[in-house]
Amino acid sequence: MRLDGVGKRYGLRQPWVVRDVCVEAAPGQLIRLEGRNGSGKSTLLRVAAGITVPTAGRVCGRPSTGYVPERFPSGLAFSARDYLIHMGRIHGLRGPAVRAEADRWLGRLGAADYAGAPLRTLSKGMCQKVAIAQALLPRPGLLVLDEAWTGLDQPARGTLDAAVAERLADGGTVMFVDHHQARLAGQVSQRWQLGGGEVRLLEGPGTASATAAEGGRPEATVVIELSGVDPESLPQLGRLTGVVGARLVPSKDLEVGTASADGPVLVEIVALKAASDSVLRELLNWDDVHVAEVRACGEPTGDAR
Amino acid sequence: MTALMRYQAAILFRSHRWVLPLISYALLISVAGVGGQESLGDALNWSAAMLLPVVALLTRSMLTAEPPAARACVAAAAGPRKAQVAVLLTGLAGGAVLALAGAAYDLATSGELAKMLHAHPGLLGTSLGDGLGKAVICVLVGSAVGTFCNPPVIRHQAVAVLSTIAAVLVALLSSISPASAALRGSGAAIQSASWPTGVPFLVAAILLVASWLVSASLAARRGS
Numbered sequence: 335m336r337l338d339g340v341g342k343r344y345g346l347r348q349p350w351v352v353r354d355v356c357v358e359a360a361p362g363q364l365i366r367l368e369g370r371n372g373s374g375k376s377t378l379l380r381v382a383a384g385i386t387v388p389t390a391g392r393v394c395g396r397p398s399t400g401y402v403p404e405r406f407p408s409g410l411a412f413s414a415r416d417y418l419i420h421m422g423r424i425h426g427l428r429g430p431a432v433r434a435e436a437d438r439w440l441g442r443l444g445a446a447d448y449a450g451a452p453l454r455t456l457s458k459g460m461c462q463k464v465a466i467a468q469a470l471l472p473r474p475g476l477l478v479l480d481e482a483w484t485g486l487d488q489p490a491r492g493t494l495d496a497a498v499a500e501r502l503a504d505g506g507t508v509m510f511v512d513h514h515q516a517r518l519a520g521q522v523s524q525r526w527q528l529g530g531g532e533v534r535l536l537e538g539p540g541t542a543s544a545t546a547a548e549g550g551r552p553e554a555t556v557v558i559e560l561s562g563v564d565p566e567s568l569p570q571l572g573r574l575t576g577v578v579g580a581r582l583v584p585s586k587d588l589e590v591g592t593a594s595a596d597g598p599v600l601v602e603i604v605a606l607k608a609a610s611d612s613v614l615r616e617l618l619n620w621d622d623v624h625v626a627e628v629r630a631c632g633e634p635t636g637d638a639r
Numbered sequence: 640m641t642a643l644m645r646y647q648a649a650i651l652f653r654s655h656r657w658v659l660p661l662i663s664y665a666l667l668i669s670v671a672g673v674g675g676q677e678s679l680g681d682a683l684n685w686s687a688a689m690l691l692p693v694v695a696l697l698t699r700s701m702l703t704a705e706p707p708a709a710r711a712c713v714a715a716a717a718g719p720r721k722a723q724v725a726v727l728l729t730g731l732a733g734g735a736v737l738a739l740a741g742a743a744y745d746l747a748t749s750g751e752l753a754k755m756l757h758a759h760p761g762l763l764g765t766s767l768g769d770g771l772g773k774a775v776i777c778v779l780v781g782s783a784v785g786t787f788c789n790p791p792v793i794r795h796q797a798v799a800v801l802s803t804i805a806a807v808l809v810a811l812l813s814s815i816s817p818a819s820a821a822l823r824g825s826g827a828a829i830q831s832a833s834w835p836t837g838v839p840f841l842v843a844a845i846l847l848v849a850s851w852l853v854s855a856s857l858a859a860r861r862g863s
Contacts, residue, residue, distance in 0.1 A: 344861065385714040387859045401715035403708040410709055411653035420649060423642035424716050468712055478715065 335359050335382075335476065335507065339391030342377050351377045353531045355391070361475070361505040364498065364521045366512075369528030375511045376404065376480055378528065382509055383478040397475025397507070398425065402482040406465035408453040414440060414464045415449040418471060425472035432471075439467035442497075443490050459485045466490075470497050477501050479510040483517065491573060516572035516579045556610045559627040560617070563601040567620075571601065574616055576609025600626065643717055643725035644732070647701065651729065656700040661737070664693040668741050672748060679749040679763070683770025686741035688822050690777040691784070692807045694734035698785025699803060701730040702854075714858075723858035727786060727851050734778040742771055772840070773821045779843040780810050780818040786850035791857040817842040 341353040351374040359365055359382075367375045380386045382393065383401045410417060418436035427435070440449050443463040448456060453464060462485045469477060477498070483491050498508050498518060510518070525536040555578060563571070565582060572580040580603040605613045610628070617623055651657050667689040671682060705713075705726070713722045746752060746767070755763045786792065788803040810816045817839035824834065 380711065383711075383715040385711045385719060386861065387719070389860075399715045401712055403711050406708050407706070408709055409706045410650065412649065416649070420642070420646040421712065421716065424646060424713060426642075465708070465712065469715075472716070 335393065335395040335397065337382065337388075337391070337393055340378075340381055340388040340393065341390035342374075342381055342386070343389050350389075350531050352381075352528065352533065353390070355533045357526060357533060357535060359476075359507045359509070359524070361507055362502055363507050363523045364502055364518060365507070365509045365524045365526060366518070366522045367509065367526045367528060368511075373528040374531065375528055378526070378533070379478050379480050379509060379511060383476070398472065399476045399478060400425075400469030400472060400474035401478045402462075402465050402469045402480060404480045404482075404484070405458075406461045407458070408456075408461055408464070410453045412453055413450050414445065414453060414456065414460075414467075417453060417464060418468055421468040422471050425474075427472055435471050436467065439471055440464075442493050443467060444487070444493075459487060459490075462486055463490055466494060466497075470501075473501070473504065473506070475506050477506060477508045479508065479512075481511055481513065483512055483514065488573070514573070514575075514577075516577060519572065519579065520569075555604050555630075556607050557627075557629050558603050558605060558610070558613065558617075558625060559629075560601045560603065561624050561626050562622040563620075564622075565601075568601065571603055574603075574605075574613055576606045576613045578604045578606060580604075640721065640725060640728070643713070643722060644729050646713070647705075647725050647729040648732075650704050651701060651733065654704055656704055657697070657733065660693050660697040660700065660733070663696065664689060664737050664741065667693070668744060679745060679751050679755070680766045680770065682745040682749060683742060683766065684773060684822060686745055687738075687770060687773035687777045688811060688818075690734065690738055690741065690774055691781040691810055691818055693737060694730070694778050694781030695785035695788070695803055695807050697733050697737075698727065698730040698782050699789045699799070701726050701733075702785070702789045702791075719859040720855040723791075723855040724851060727782065727854065730785070731778065731782050734782060738771070738774040738778055742767065742774065745770070773824075776821040776839050776843045777818050779840075779847045780816065781807075783843070783846040783850040784810055786847075786854045791861050792850075792854055817846070 336358045337355050340355040341350055343350045355378065367378060369375050377386075380401075381388050382396070383399050384393065384396055385401060408417075412420070415433070415436050418439070419432050422432035422436060437446065437449060440446050440463070443466060445460055445463040445467070448460055453461060456464070462482070466482055466486075469479075479494075479498075483494060486494065495518060498510075499521065501508050502521065512518075523537075527534040527536055560571075568580050568582065571577065580601060582601055603613075607630070614625065614628070617625060668686045671677065671685040710722065717725075752763075784806040785803065788806050789799045793799040793802055810818050811822075813819055817834070820834040821839040821843075824839070
């Protein structure tokens with residue numbers, strides 16, 4: 335699909351939220367939208383999803399679309415299952431398979447026990463799961479996620495990550511916004527950086543440090559060095575609240591002996607300074623993980639703790 | 640469109656937003672008979688006229704029922720204009736159901752029914768057709784009024800309610816209104832001195848289409 339000179343403003347006397355956006359999204363691409371609050375990320379997502387028409391330009395070749403809003407505080411009087419069946423039918427699904435799919439998705443997201451409960455009695459996290467299920471149920475060619483991970487528990491976040499990978503493998507396009515910089519970091523194929531109403535196209539996944547260098551993340555960060563981390567739990571570390579990125583320290587950086595003393599591998603995570611206390615507290619719950627060093631981002635590695 | 644309308648109808652029923660329009664209509668048509676005996680034609684005329692404010696109210700209920708986040712999901716799936724038209728069509732269908740129920744009530748409670756069936760069966764058909772024709776025009780105008788005076792066209796709640804009331808009064812009482820012309824028209828065909836046959840219906844249909852076009856295009860532009 336293609337956004338061709340797309341501009342959007344919500345009224346003649348209103349300022350342009352985004353303007354002259356010319357970008358293309360190919361099947362199988364994962365696209366991350368970046369920018370500060372109010373930079374127009376949500377607006378561009380809504381234009382791309384076809385929820386609102388652009389004021390200027392046009393969106394061409396948009397496939398069937400599933401959209402997950404930032405908040406789904408539903409005042410609807412449906413049960414979760416009935417809502418999903420209605421949405422499945424609106425997406426063009428027919429027959430008893432819709433009900434089975436609705437139950438399958440609720441089960442995958444860990445909301446099976448709430449399938450019959452009215453939406454208005456559900457918690458924020460549960461409502462978010464229903465919103466995710468309605469978007470994934472029809473296997474859309476375009477999946478648009480506006481901070482869809484917010485409010486989800488850890489297993490559901492994992493399910494959503496997996497569902498995104500499935501959509502991509504299926505040849506679908508996925509666009510997302512998330513304030514968590516490490517979110518799906520390894521799979522991002524394009525980044526659209528919004529600022530001042532314009533969109534800059536950045537190729538490749540972009541590491542946490544690269545994003546910091548571009549000025550997209552003005553918050554102060556700290557580096558936490560850990561030993562004894564199982565390399566397979568690296569993505570899990572990256573998903574902790576407040577963590578911006580996690581990486582294995584290349585072996586050449588290691589002094590001989592350090593590695594075998596505290597554990598097999600040394601891992602470095604970059605966390606927001608404001609959230610570093612909670613990150614450290616969370617790490618206390620991880621077995622065998624030891625904090626080797628905490629330092630401000632950019633400082634050289636010191637010997638002193 | 641069927642799936643969208645089923646979804647909208649389910650919202651209407653489960654949110655109990657149908658209760659107020661239904662009760663208002665029931666009250667409005669039942670007070671007509673209180674004053675004493677009236678002819679079947681008069682009863683049908685009154686029932687048709689009362690559809691106008693009730694359908695405007697029903698349309699307002701429909702337009703404000705769906706939470707914006709839920710609407711965004713539907714708009715992504717089906718397109719924002721189509722989603723909006725489904726809302727308005729569901730309201731219109733509700734109006735049609737009320738119109739039939741009103742006519743049935745008038746027939747059932749009319750004292751003339753047995754006499755007319757016996758003596759002038761043709762006349763009965765004519766009055767019924769005439770009354771239903773007026774009802775259709777009032778449903779169309781009611782939907783147009785409700786659409787023009789409520790979100791997304793008028794988003795401020797107080798302004799929307801006040802302008803709906805004002806527009807209903809104008810539509811019922813002013814000579815420029817097709818509904819008023821139809822209600823004042825006498826005889827079999829819907830006509831009056833100033834409005835030739837068929838024109839009230841035509842004008843009502845044009846008003847309806849115009850209001851729906853404006854509403855759907857604003858819904859798409861504002862993104863609910």
